Amino acid sequence: MTTRSEPGDNRRDPSLSAIMSERRRLINLAYRLLGSLADAEDVVQETYTRWYAMTPRQQEAIESPGGWLTKVAGRICLDLLGSARVRRESYVGEWVPEPLPDRTEWTGARPGDPADRITLDESVTMAFLVVLEAMTPAERVAFVLHDVFRYSFAEVAEVVGRTPAACRQLASSARRRIRESQTPVTSDARQADVVRDFKQAWEAKDIRALVDLLDPDATAIADGGGLVTAMLEPVEGAERIARYLVEVAGLAPDLVFLERTVNGQPGLAAQQDGETVVVMAFDVAGERIKHLWAVRNPNKLRPWTA
Structure with missing residues (x-):
């Protein structure tokens, strides 16, 4: 799996600066998958923990550090999405994705707050996240990785643990759910x-x-x-x-x-x-x-x- 951050990021460079530069993209991915900024932060922290648990030789052997980080973060999210359904059964009342403010309007953001690294676009609107929440974990991961972050189905398959053809079907099913839920576009x-x-x-x-x-x-x-x-x-x-x-x-x-x-x-x-x-x-x-x-x-x- 290659990274979609910056041109040339798939070169071998496991240095601290190269690895930490992936943080923004990982936060964006995890928030869209989980609908929770707190959980997204935990996922990224765990992803980096696994990276630094490897020896320098193991790190240097990884051709695309950014791709490796994405794969690991995606798998952690997939596991969390599977367990989330069980946790939500004991949640009091309805569960709604965590809302994000525009960065110019925050009242409590700290310098370097992870929310500052969330890119606000149509893939984080509340309506969009609510539809994602209704999908199966595999559908959600396949769709977000392919349709939002533009990874190939071969790369998505490495995260989901299914064949590229199966991942294509998962993304297609997810698109159908989104089309069925869409309302007329309003400016x-x-x-x-x-x-x-x-x-x-x-x-x-x-x-x-x-x-x-x-x-x-x-x-x-x-x-x-x-x-x-x-x-x-x-x-x-x-x-x-x-x-x-x-x-x-x-x-x-x-x-x-x-x-x-x-x-x-x-x-x-x-x-x-x-x-x-x-x-x-x-x-x-x-x-x-x-x-x-x-x-x-x-x-x-x-x-x-x-």
Whole structure:
């Protein structure tokens, strides 16, 4: 497996600078595969631990250090995805991928924070990550490695442990899932307008305005992780969602709503006493919100809170 970082990176150069230069790409890969920045950090740390557990002679024998690191990180992610389904069975309420802010809007990011190395594009939107979450681990790994990071199916097969032909089928199945879940494309500017109108309607506790902004069959999902109060099951239907949101606003009148970029798209963050307590991502189809994801789990709000 070769690396896709920089031209010439597949040469033999296991030096510290060459190895550490792969960190950004590995974080990007692991976050897309796992939907969790914390887990992505752990995967990359484990990958480097395995590299430095080898002798210098073993390292020098590896033709493409970047490719080796990718293969190892991919396999660790594959194992984690397999065990994640078991762990999620004991998770309190719904599980939502960890939201990422735009790097210019962070309140709590530290210098060198791994989130700074996540490239925000269409492959990290909340809607995209949620669809990935519904895939089998093998589908997810095959699709992300091939379609997002442009590895060949022969290279993907080394990670997944199946034939290139089988990996091709896995990626094809994943693409079909994505096509079936896609909503009509809405420009970022229009999405921002819809989210801004939603924010204003929520602040005003205007149920009718909220209903008008929501698709009649809209779905709202919250993730509190059992650590804070959050709805345990999805709320469906524009009327029910609107009434729930107004109820929440009434219980916390001191909430301050802010327009923020969430996973590369227009979203909202709500603060209480200067601390971010919820981050919301939206799937906007045309003029209305089709899906709404609210993350309240404080463990997933690290980059958002000072």
